[in-house]
Amino acid sequence: MRELALHILDIAENSVNANADLIRISLNESTITDKFSISVSDNGKGMDEEMVKTIIDPFSATLTTRKIGLGIPFLKAAAEACNGGMTINSTINKGTRISCSFQHSHMDRMPLGDIVNTITMLVIGYPDIHWIFRYEFNDNLFEFDDEFFKSELGDLPLSEPSLISFLRSHIQEGIASVKIY
Numbered sequence: 463m464r465e466l467a468l469h470i471l472d473i474a475e476n477s478v479n480a481n482a483d484l485i486r487i488s489l490n491e492s493t494i495t496d497k498f499s500i501s502v503s504d505n506g507k508g509m510d511e512e513m514v515k516t517i518i519d520p521f522s523a524t525l526t527t528r529k530i531g532l533g534i535p536f537l538k539a540a541a542e543a544c545n546g547g548m549t550i551n552s553t554i555n556k557g558t559r560i561s562c563s564f565q566h567s568h569m570d571r572m573p574l575g576d577i578v579n580t581i582t583m584l585v586i587g588y589p590d591i592h593w594i595f596r597y598e599f600n601d602n603l604f605e606f607d608d609e610f611f612k613s614e615l616g617d618l619p620l621s622e623p624s625l626i627s628f629l630r631s632h633i634q635e636g637i638a639s640v641k642i643y
Contacts, residue, residue, distance in 0.1 A: 466577075477502065484591070485502065485591055486504070487596070488596040489574070491574075492598075497546075497564070497565065498564045499561065513552075514551075517550065518538050518548075519535065534548075540571075577597075577637070578633050585629060599641045606636060
């Protein structure tokens, strides 16, 4: 994967497959501390210690549709190559949190990519999940909580074309509003 947004999508879909009904995605970008961090946490089925130790091994995937799960090992390697690292905390029946950090200015740090469409696709593609997206840039914060929209819309599905466009614009404008240099 060449963009961090694709890694976030991969981890979020792992959370969906772990039966989570609440998934939080947080990005913290700081040119002040020269750090870029990502966190995806869920309330899914969690993992035991042994599984946590093995998910960074590309040959220990639990998926039956493919033999090798490379998303998390590649993200960990990318973070470490950029003066950062990865932590995985998980508890059975409570959930999992995967966090990684990068040196923001590192020349090899992958670009964030299209995070707006990534979040939009997750919200629309998995409407039964409560999604919270936080984007912080140099202490300025934008937070998107899909529960607000769901409660306001009632039975109207988020997959309506006009709503998709609205959600995408809302997220894009929210990110732009805090990304002040």
